[in-house]
Amino acid sequence: MSYKSADELHHEAQCLLDEYLDRALTLKVKERQKIPGQDMPVQDPEVRAHNMDEVALGYSFEQARVEAFRCLQCAKKNCMEGCPVKIDIPRFVDLIAKGEIEQAIAVVKETTLLPAVCGRVCPQERQCQLHCTLGKSLKNVDSSVAIGRLERFVADWERINQKTVIPSVKAATGKKVAVVGSGPAGLVVAADCRREGHHVTIFEAFHKLGGVLRYGIPEFRLPNEVIDKEIETLAAMGVEIKTNFVVGRTRKLTDLIDKDGYDAVFIGTGAGLPIFMGIEGENLNGVFSANEYLTRVNLMKAFDKNADTPIFPSKKVVVLGGGNVAMDAARMAMRLGAEIVSVVYRRTENEMPARKEEVQHAKEEGVQFLLLQNAKKILGDERGFVKGLECLKYQLGEPDASGRRSSVVIEGSEFILEVDTVIVAVGNGSNPLISQTTPQLDVNKRGNIVVDETQKTSMDKIFAGGDIVLGAATVILAMGEGRKSAASINAMLLASAK
Amino acid sequence: MNEILFKQQLSADVYLMRLHVPLIAAERQAGQFIILQTDDDFGERIPLTIADADTEEGSITIIFQVVGKTTKHLSAFNVGDALPALVGPLGRPTHIENFGRAVCVCGGIGVAPMYPIAQALKKAGNHVTIITGARTKELIILEKEMKAIADEYIVCTDDGSYGRQGLVTAPLKELCEAVQKPDIVIAIGPPVMMKFCSETTRPFKVFTQVSLNTIMVDGTGMCGGCRVNVGNEVKFVCVDGPEFDGHLVDFDNMISRLNAYREIERTHYKCFVEKAFNDNVKEVSL
Numbered sequence: 001m002s003y004k005s006a007d008e009l010h011h012e013a014q015c016l017l018d019e020y021l022d023r024a025l026t027l028k029v030k031e032r033q034k035i036p037g038q039d040m041p042v043q044d045p046e047v048r049a050h051n052m053d054e055v056a057l058g059y060s061f062e063q064a065r066v067e068a069f070r071c072l073q074c075a076k077k078n079c080m081e082g083c084p085v086k087i088d089i090p091r092f093v094d095l096i097a098k099g100e101i102e103q104a105i106a107v108v109k110e111t112t113l114l115p116a117v118c119g120r121v122c123p124q125e126r127q128c129q130l131h132c133t134l135g136k137s138l139k140n141v142d143s144s145v146a147i148g149r150l151e152r153f154v155a156d157w158e159r160i161n162q163k164t165v166i167p168s169v170k171a172a173t174g175k176k177v178a179v180v181g182s183g184p185a186g187l188v189v190a191a192d193c194r195r196e197g198h199h200v201t202i203f204e205a206f207h208k209l210g211g212v213l214r215y216g217i218p219e220f221r222l223p224n225e226v227i228d229k230e231i232e233t234l235a236a237m238g239v240e241i242k243t244n245f246v247v248g249r250t251r252k253l254t255d256l257i258d259k260d261g262y263d264a265v266f267i268g269t270g271a272g273l274p275i276f277m278g279i280e281g282e283n284l285n286g287v288f289s290a291n292e293y294l295t296r297v298n299l300m301k302a303f304d305k306n307a308d309t310p311i312f313p314s315k316k317v318v319v320l321g322g323g324n325v326a327m328d329a330a331r332m333a334m335r336l337g338a339e340i341v342s343v344v345y346r347r348t349e350n351e352m353p354a355r356k357e358e359v360q361h362a363k364e365e366g367v368q369f370l371l372l373q374n375a376k377k378i379l380g381d382e383r384g385f386v387k388g389l390e391c392l393k394y395q396l397g398e399p400d401a402s403g404r405r406s407s408v409v410i411e412g413s414e415f416i417l418e419v420d421t422v423i424v425a426v427g428n429g430s431n432p433l434i435s436q437t438t439p440q441l442d443v444n445k446r447g448n449i450v451v452d453e454t455q456k457t458s459m460d461k462i463f464a465g466g467d468i469v470l471g472a473a474t475v476i477l478a479m480g481e482g483r484k485s486a487a488s489i490n491a492m493l494l495a496s497a498k
Numbered sequence: 499m500n501e502i503l504f505k506q507q508l509s510a511d512v513y514l515m516r517l518h519v520p521l522i523a524a525e526r527q528a529g530q531f532i533i534l535q536t537d538d539d540f541g542e543r544i545p546l547t548i549a550d551a552d553t554e555e556g557s558i559t560i561i562f563q564v565v566g567k568t569t570k571h572l573s574a575f576n577v578g579d580a581l582p583a584l585v586g587p588l589g590r591p592t593h594i595e596n597f598g599r600a601v602c603v604c605g606g607i608g609v610a611p612m613y614p615i616a617q618a619l620k621k622a623g624n625h626v627t628i629i630t631g632a633r634t635k636e637l638i639i640l641e642k643e644m645k646a647i648a649d650e651y652i653v654c655t656d657d658g659s660y661g662r663q664g665l666v667t668a669p670l671k672e673l674c675e676a677v678q679k680p681d682i683v684i685a686i687g688p689p690v691m692m693k694f695c696s697e698t699t700r701p702f703k704v705f706t707q708v709s710l711n712t713i714m715v716d717g718t719g720m721c722g723g724c725r726v727n728v729g730n731e732v733k734f735v736c737v738d739g740p741e742f743d744g745h746l747v748d749f750d751n752m753i754s755r756l757n758a759y760r761e762i763e764r765t766h767y768k769c770f771v772e773k774a775f776n777d778n779v780k781e782v783s784l
Contacts, residue, residue, distance in 0.1 A: 205718050207538055207583040215720070244585040246718060250521050272720035276732060283727055283751050285758040292721035300715065301540055308542035308567055309715070310762040384754030431719050432737055436590070 006041030006057050013038060013063040024069050024097055033138060038067040040149055040357075045364040049334045052219045052303060055361055056120070061101075064153040068097035070134060071145045078131040079147060084480040085111050089128055089147055096150055102163060105154040109165075113188050114479060116159060116226045119152025121217060121324075122476050123355045142356075159229050166236045170197035175493045178203060178262040180247045180434070183211025184475045185268035185466030187230060188482030189489070190239045193264075196490045201240040201262075203247050205433075208299060211270055212467075213475070215299040216291070218328050220335070221358075248437035257461055263496070264461050264489045267449060268482065271428040271467035277320065281378030282424070286312060286386035290321070290329040290425035297332055314421035317341045318389050320375050321425035322352035327359060329423045330367045342368040342417070344375060346394055351404040372396070372407065376414060378422055389417045428472045446471060455485035463489055500581040503557055508639045511564040512607060513573050514549075520556030522548075522586050528614040529592030529709065529741055532560070533717040536571040538582035544568050545714050545736075547611030548587060549640075561610035561639065567766040574774075588717050589740045592707075596623040598681035601673055603629045603666050603695050605687020609640045611709055612686045613647075619684075620647045627680070628652070629669050631691070635660035666691065667698045674702040682707065685744060689753045696744030706744040710735045713756060726752050 016035065020027065041057040042048070048055050059067065071093045079089045088107055095104035108115045128147045129135060135144025158164055177193045179186045182204040194200045208214050210227040235241065247253055247267075256262045274289030276282050293311075296302040300309035317333040319326050322345035333341045343362070345352060348371050352359060363369070372394045379388040393413035400406040430447035442450040442458035448471055449464040451457055457464050465481030467473055504516040522532065526548050535541035550559035564570050575581065592615050600619045604612045609630055620626045628648040632638050633656045645651050652669045653661030662669065666687075673680055683706040685695035692708040699706045712724040712735045719737035726733055727748035733739060 205585060206716065207535060207585075215716075244583050246585060246588065249587055250525060250585070252525075272716075272718065273734075273737075274720075274722040276722070276725075278732075283725060283732065283748075283755065285755060289722040292715055292723045295715050295721050300542065304540065307540045308537070308766060310542075310759040310766070312758070313762075384751070384757075433718055436737070 003044055004039065004041075005044070006060070009039055009041045010060040010062060013060060013066045016066045017062045020066070020069055027069065029072055029137075032070050032072055033134065035066060035070045037070065037143055037146060038063045038149070040146070042361070045361075045366075048220065049331075049365040052335060054223050055220050056357075058156050059149055059153045061099075061157075064096050064150055065099060067146050067150060068093045071097065072133050072137075074133045078133055079128040079145075082127040082129070082131040084127065084476045085483065087111050087128075087151070092154065093145065093147070093150055096154065101154055101157050105158045105163075108151060108154055112479065113191050114184060114230055114475075115151050116155035117184070117213060117222060117230070118476050118479070119148050119150075119155055120222050120226075121355075121474075122148055123474060124148035125356050127476070159226070164229065164233060166233060167191065167195055169194055169237055172199070173197040173493065173497060175199065175263045175497070176201070176261055177489060177493075178247075178256045178260075178265045179268065180253075180265065181205075181211055181268040181270060181466075181468075182209040182231075182241075183268055183270050183466060183478065184213060185270075185478040185482035185485070186211065186266065187234065188479045189266045189268065189465070189486045190234055191237065192483060192486030193489055194234070194237050194239050196493070198263075198490075198493060199240070201242060202234075203245045204241070204243045205246045206299065207243050209241065209243065211268075212272075215295045216325065216328070218294065218298055218332055220331065221328065246433060248433045253434060253438045253441070253462070263493055264463065266482075266485050266489065267434055267457070267462065267464040267468060268466040268478070269431050269434055269468045271472040272431040273429040273447075274424070275427045275429055276424055277375060277426060279375055279377050281380055281386070284378055284380040284386045285384050286314070286420055287378060287422045287424065288312070290319070290325045290423050291428070293329050293423050294325070294332060297336070303336060311336060312421060314338045315340070316419040317421040317423065318375075318417060318419045319343045319423045319425055321345065321427070322347070322354055323425060323427070324354045324358055326423075326425035327354045327362050327367075329425050331362050331365055333421070333423070334365050334367060338421070340368070341366070342370050344370045344373050344389075344391060346372070346374040346407045347404065348372060348396065370417075374407075374409075375422070379416070386420055386422055387418070389419050389422055390414055391417060428467070430468055430471070434468075454488040455481060456488060461492070500584045502575055502577050502579050502581075503555070505575075505577050508561065509637050512561065512637070512639060513564070514559060514561045515575075516552070516555070516557045516559050517581065517584065518555075518557050519584060519586075522584075523551040523553050523556050523558050526551050526558060526587040527591035528594065528618040529611070530587035530589045531611075531717075531740060532558070532584055532586030533588060533714065534572070534581055534585075535583040536568055536575070536581065541582070542568055543583075543715060543717065545588070545711060545717055547709070547711070547740075549610040549613050551614075561607065563607045566763050567770040570767060570770055585717070588736060590738070592618065592741060594618045594622050598624065599627070599678060600624040601627045601629065601670065601680040601683045603631075603670055603683060603685040603687070605631050605666060605685075605691035606633070606637065607639070608685075608687030608691070609644065612684070613640055613643060615684060615686075616644065616647050625649050627673065629654065629666045631655070631666035631687070633657065665694070667694050670695060670698050674699055674704055680704050684709075689749055689756065692744060692747075693749035693753075696747070696749070700745055707741050708744040708747060709740050710742060710747070710752065711740065712752060713758065726755075
């Protein structure tokens with residue numbers, strides 16, 4: 001696919017809009033099927049591989065409307081089935097088609113708090129867009145209505161045009177809610193509980209807010225500006241924010257309730273504990289967890305010459321894993337000046353858990369994919385630095401428990417890649433800080449907090465949600481759990497007030 | 499919060515500061531550390547062990563040696579200034595009980611993290627021997643405080659300018675050879691010193707605990723940058739430690755990992771000192 005600039009895409013959309021505008025509301029299914037899906041304008045791959053700016057530039061107003069014309073407005077809203085928070089997708093898309101953007105964003109915000117984030121990072125091809133009738137009729141999920149891009153469009157429109165509505169807050173109830181962790185789950189709980197008039201305090205361990213949105217997802221995929229805006233809104237609603245505060249250590253979890261007068265606590269501390277492969281050489285210099293690599297750059301700004309936090313000067317990088325974090329790390333390594341970046345993944349592209357768009361973008365930027373291969377051991381030089389990676393080749397076998405086809409090692413297929421950096425992106429365990437310091441809290445054998453159907457933990461007044469409950473999952477699922485937790489907390493506080 | 503209440507230069511490169519952090523002062527236990535930044539945006543996060551706390555004043559004491567840009571910058575903060583970011587107490591506290599005979603071996607600045615541990619061991623009823631080692635006499639810190647705790651106090655200097663001449667491992671070995679050998683040895687100091695203390699006690703099968711100060715980014719288990727091999731397992735110093743069985747720690751790997759960014763760190767330090775010098779010249783000429 002040849003690269004088209006934002007201007008070209010905008011111009012094409014302008015022509016299509018002129019063609020369809022008069023009869024947009026009366027188009028037949030066959031006609032809608034023929035409207036070309038709108039490509040996301042992106043920075044030129046050769047340019048963006050060397051800068052931190054956002055890759056996807058977002059639809060123009062014309063592109064958004066043309067894309068919205070493609071929606072069949074089916075009576076049975078299949079797309080909503082795929083949405084973890086059940087956004088009324090056909091309704092907001094219809095409003096975009098009519099050019100009513102302010103109303104469209106209001107519909108989206110009825111059910112989701114962070115559309116600018118989710119529009120960017122949700123795996124739509126496995127959620128809403130997987131169920132899209134248009135995509136099904138065209139027998140290609142890539143031909144579905146680009147719901148995620150439209151969600152992003154309306155959210156960005158609101159932010160850029162300064163139309164952000166600060167949600168109204170009910171009269172003070174005198175109840176206090178503590179939110180532990182400021183990632184996607186925590187942000188949702190803070191907003192939902194504050195709306196009901198409770199005093200809400202967010203406790204964040206780092207010096208900046210946002211959790212994984214800040215330290216994990218890079219600027220080129222989710223600009224800090226977007227996160228800052230969400231936090232600004234929470235602050236404007238009157239949410240109290242305490243950074244540099246590790247609940248469990250700075251203050252015990254139980255003290256928040258017993259001594260500090262909180263009536264409920266939500267734990268959303270995420271899946272921050274990197275898993276390593278357990279192979280030889282993993283403690284050599286030049287081996288990093290993706291968390292460390294990305295945190296050094298995203299949170300600690302190691303890409304900036306003014307930053308004190310150093311980043312390893314890598315030339316030949318290999319990333320182990322096939323998820324979004326692996327893509328982020330690989331693309332980050334390119335941007336930090338690596339000459340060769342390869343992703344080593346044990347299965348094939350079909351089994352990769354990463355969003356399709358991220359894989360596509362990584363390829364365009366020059367990241368190489370070494371599929372059906374896996375690391376066996378990391379080789380070091382006499383100074384303790386990485387000098388190579390010994391790999392094994394694999395072939396696909398029968399589907400395993402996860403439904404993905406398992407990979408089977410080919411004996412004797414060892415070969416060596418010459419690299420100076422190995423980034424391990426094979427997942428995260430659960431952060432142990434809260435469970436270590438709160439022995440009475442029930443956790444499962446993986447360290448995930450056990451909750452009931454209302455998100456309540458084994459302890460009174462204490463709720464939990466997001467990756468600390470689910471294991472490493474997605475932003476939208478964490479938000480969904482946050483929403484459910486907030487509803488339970490609000491119900492509990494309402495009942496106790498009576 | 500985070501204001502500097504008191505500052506004292508203990509030796510050429512070593513400073514003591516008392517910081518106003520009431521919550522940390524109330525919660526901290528022996529063996530725990532904090533992470534601080536001297537700049538909220540571009541600063542790095544460095545771990546420093548808490549040397550003491552005063553719950554009434556709501557303060558903790560840190561003692562640090564200027565070794566790089568951030569510690570250099572920190573040494574330029576004065577009473578009344580506040581640190582932009584400080585979080586803690588982190589790490590698992592030291593396990594304290596009445597072991598019987600406890601030997602605390604401190605190398606250089608390692609006296610600072612040892613102080614609360616020695617205090618707690620004494621309070622729990624242990625017979626406490628403190629061995630302090632430094633290059634030369636003027637680098638010995640907290641002598642009065644340590645002497646007040648110790649049942650037995652031994653000083654070693656490399657150049658013989660004070661106490662015994664030689665390394666801390668010599669008196670440690672003698673204590674292990676005595677009829678009543680130590681029930682526990684705790685060693686805190688430079689990695690090489692902790693390594694050799696562990697090697698000294700190994701033949702005597704005396705349990706030896708070391709406190710590791712590896713490179714950290716977040717200090718909450720999130721990055722794994724601080725990982726070390728302990729026995730055959732990978733451990734995170736920030737959440738599994740900072741204290742481990744010295745006989746199981748792979749010190750050579752740890753020392754190699756501490757050097758991962760040496761060149762970049764040197765450049766940062768040099769730039770910072772030069773810039774400070776130039777700014778100073780400008781100020782004077784104005």
